[in-house]
Amino acid sequence: MANLTGGHLFIRCLKQEGIQKIFTIVGDTILPLVDAAADEGIEFIDTRHEGAAMHMADAYARITGQPAVAMFTGGPGYANAISGLPAIFTSESPVIFVAGAAELPEKGMTTFQEIDQVAMAAPVSKGSWMIHDRRRIPEFVATAFRTAMSGRPGPVHLTLPIDIQEQEISEDELPQYLPHEYRAMGRAQADPSLIDDAAALLSQAQKPVIIVGNPGRYSITAEQMEKLAETTGIPVFTVEQARGLLDDEHPLCFGYADGALNPTARRFREADAVLLLGKRLDHRYRYGQIFNTAAKLIQADPSPAEIGRNRGVAVGLLGDLGAIVDQITAAAAKSSKQDISSWVDQLGQDRKAWNDELQSKATGEQPMHPLDIFTRIEHLIDRDTFIVMDGGDYVQWGRSYLKARMPGRFIRLGPLSHLGAGIPYGMAAKLAYPDSKVLVFIGDGAFGFYPMEYDTCIRHNLPITTVMGNDATWGIDKTFQLAYYDRAVGTDLRFIRYDKMVEAIGGYAEYVQIPDEVAPAVERALGSSLPSLVNVAVRSGASPLADAMITRRRGS
Structure with missing residues (x-):
């Protein structure tokens, strides 16, 4: 191993917290950290967009019940990554969001790719800090993890300038305290x-x-x-x-x-x-x-x-x-x-009546109702299967119908409903539990945000299966427009064979129009051992969630 640096010190602190994987896109101002992590045996999961890496960290924390780390270069890498931070904040997931920056003495001089990262992260995190001295790296890392996991969980941010990453340190400066020595580890009882x-x-x-x-x-x-x-x-x-x-x-x-x-x-x-x-x-x-x-x-x-x-x-x-x-x-x-x-x-009785009503909508007509999908594939879902719900009116039917069986196995977009995050969520599930089935349910609009993450799936051997409901619209917003204004504006999409896109990237894909062909196609996708997409043509229509939101807005 080369001389120890501030980067090694930072990575050792992460390892003490049990961190074994970091979600990232590598860039200039974290190169010393990346090199130190390689020395320390940390695995990097590199995505095709920083936002996707943030969503993976979010899901990894939810699935494991432990903090997760996402790391990016400062400036543009940070700017792409922070798009995921508000969703993580509102979902209350303990993610440690780390970014590099240019040399600390040049701060405020319009230095390389300089933006005020600490201030930008502060409103959508539980804490946001710049580490300004290599000797205080252990303190700041301890503070970050303590803050993320205390009270109601949530994300935190650390900016670490590149010159501090590169400063040489001695063995005496390596972490002196273990996590149980710098935060409360017991369970506080109520009065x-x-x-x-x-x-x-x-x-x-x-x-x-x-x-x-x-x-x-x-x-x-x-x-x-x-x-x-x-x-x-x-x-x-x-x-x-x-x-x-x-x-x-x-x-x-x-x-x-x-x-x-x-x-x-x-x-x-x-x-x-x-x-x-x-x-x-x-x-x-x-x-x-x-x-x-x-x-x-x-x-x-x-x-x-x-x-x-x-x-x-x-x-x-x-x-x-x-x-x-x-x-x-x-x-x-x-x-x-x-x-x-x-x-x-x-x-x-209420539960049974609702389940019966949902099942009655699976009529087998074409284009099919979303429940023609969910009712026909539920036999493929076991207790250990990860069910990931992304955006789209189509998905809301699945949220109503499918059951949550185990902690961390039923994952949906958080309160901010950040579309497209379902694919990174599914990737994190497969990374954490490679032997479990992972089913991602997504609308065609939401799919457009992170389709290139299928390349990440292939590179990291993450064979998720996505079941798309394709109605060539921004479904729920079009439903709202028609309900409130009697017309739709800017909510129609083109019908696209997204299955061919996934095939071109190297995954397995099928296109389905007939209800009875849904389950066989999903079963073949699950058995392909490849990242897969089943692109299903569905008809548009208001979901239970959309109906409830319309009723509430109208005050009826």
């Missing part, structure tokens, strides 16, 4: 008296529900969630990154905690006690007003800023969500419970 209050409210309720949101992915295990549900007997709904924390097939799990996609969740308005595990009272919940005014809200959150935000709560529980789940489970085991079987039965 025991408040736990008792929460357990009492839940045990007295006639129509209680539990709703699990983003932070639950990083602190609650599937086993803990199942034990809470079975001990309390309370119906559970999951949303965002928490999908799959309780298997949708479990008798007490009633699926998506979003009435726009799952009419069963519209019963929230009848609930008399609601346990929110990391779920924000955001616009989708009308800032807490989807619950009736008499409902007792119990809000558990790792961030004090969220408790009581937008609506007052009966009990606020601050702490690690996994620890709080254990506390409530233990308290509930000692309490008597109301008979809520009629409530659970009602939700079960």
Whole structure:
């Protein structure tokens, strides 16, 4: 190995955090870091667009439940990469976004590709810093990981100038502390008296529900969630990154905690006690007003800023969500419970009625309904399959119909709905779990953002299978235009044989127009051992999500 440098010091700090892969496009001002990473055995996953690398890091964090690192040259590489940062921020994924920069003494002199990277990242990250001294590299890396994983998770940014990467260091300057020595590693419990209050409210309720949101992915295990549900007997709904924390097939799990996609969740308005595990009272919940005014809200959150935000709560529980789940489970085991079987039965009837309604739309007509796809391929999806949902009205039908079975296996665009990210998400899933099936569902409009990542799939042996619903429109926006203005403007696309594009890059692809040919084509794609695309002609039409958004906007 050559002389140790600031670059080696930075990479050693990442290795201490368990980082083994970095998502990137290599460029000028990170070349010393790249060379040091090669010395240290770090694997680089190089994409064809920096935005795609950011989305891969986002998904890798969601899938593994651990922080992920994306690294780029400063200036133009950073500018391309930051397009993915707002989506990561709103999805609350712990991504460490690293960028190089020109020499520190030249900062402010219109130096090479100079932009204020730290200031640009600050509004859409939990923290943004420039490392200005090689001796402080361990401190800044520790701060970045501590910030990304504390409270509600989220991304952070570090800029490391190239001259600091190149400065020689001694062995004495290598990291002196391990992660457990520079951040809290335990699980903070909530106030025991408040736990008792929460357990009492839940045990007295006639129509209680539990709703699990983003932070639950990083602190609650599937086993803990199942034990809470079975001990309390309370119906559970999951949303965002928490999908799959309780298997949708479990008798007490009633699926998506979003009435726009799952009419069963519209019963929230009848609930008399609601346990929110990391779920924000955001616009989708009308800032807490989807619950009736008499409902007792119990809000558990790792961030004090969220408790009581937008609506007052009966009990606020601050702490690690996994620890709080254990506390409530233990308290509930000692309490008597109301008979809520009629409530659970009602939700079960709603769930069955919705599933029957969805299945009835798969009529086999041409051009086919999106549910002709989802109903015909569900037998190919096992519990371990990764289901990745990108954008398009077509995809929303799948979000309503397909089930989340395990944590980190049901992945969708975050609240920002950054189109096209599904392909990088699928790539990250295949990288993390190469033996699992990965199915990406995407509309033709969204596919256009990152099609060249099929080259990345081939170079890194990531045989994802994408099932496209192709209606040659920006479907959901066209639906909105027709609903609000009685005409469509700028929302028509050309019909393109995207399958031929994927074939030209080196993948496997088929074009399908007949419903009965969908499942055989997807099965051949999965069996091809190549990155694959099944391009399916579908008809346009409003999805459940689009209908709900139109109804809400019209105030009806």
